[in-house]
Amino acid sequence: MAIYESEHTKFMREWMEKHPQEVVEQKEGRALWWDKPQDLETQRRNRDSKVPVKAYYYDINNH
Template sequence: MKLTKQFQLYESDHTKFIRELKAKNPEMEAGQIAGRALLWDKAPTSLAEQDKTKESRVSQQAYVYQNKL
């Protein structure tokens, strides 16, 4: 779908805000990348470590709040 020239030049308020914020704080993007690496980007685990994790997992009953008598 081809947009008209009028809509191609449109920029939302949110986009403007983010662009201005990044222009004022150029180090912010590096901080975001570092934060993502800290929380989400993990090193791949080996197959031996995956097997060890599976074997050490404790099975849990279906309904954990009910005590077996």
């Protein structure tokens, strides 16, 4: 039984095989935007400082 593989997946697999240097750039980009060190104290302060949002922001009778 054959396993389906999309055209995009095939393209990306072949492209990454032809351009191995992109793996390093991909990891650097991920580290820049996503992989951030986690600080529990900062997370707690952010969670505690949230202000509840009103149901409908533009309702003049709900202030």
